[in-house]
Amino acid sequence: xxxxxxxxxxxxxxxxxxxxxxxxxREQAIVREEWASxxxxxxxxxxxxxxxxxxxxxxxxDRR
Numbered sequence: 001x002x003x004x005x006x007x008x009x010x011x012x013x014x015x016x017x018x019x020x021x022x023x024x025x026r027e028q029a030i031v032r033e034e035w036a037s038x039x040x041x042x043x044x045x046x047x048x049x050x051x052x053x054x055x056x057x058x059x060x061x062d063r064r
Contacts, residue, residue, distance in 0.1 A: 005024075005026050005027050005030060006023075006024075006027060009022075009023060009027060010023070010027050010031055011032055013027075013031050014031060014034060044046075
């Protein structure tokens with residue numbers, strides 16, 4: 001098994017130009033790590049309370 005990875009293919013998948021399914025297992029793992037990192041970054045920027053307040057909407061909290 002080769003330990004080399006195709007950075008070009010990874011970049012193409014992350015850019016939406018190539019299918020994730022065509023990557024080898026190691027490259028898929030790298031793409032999943034990058035996706036997870038991007039999702040965490042995007043989620044950390046979300047502030048629905050502030051967004052709703054800016055639109056003068058009420059936010060109801062779960063009262064469990």
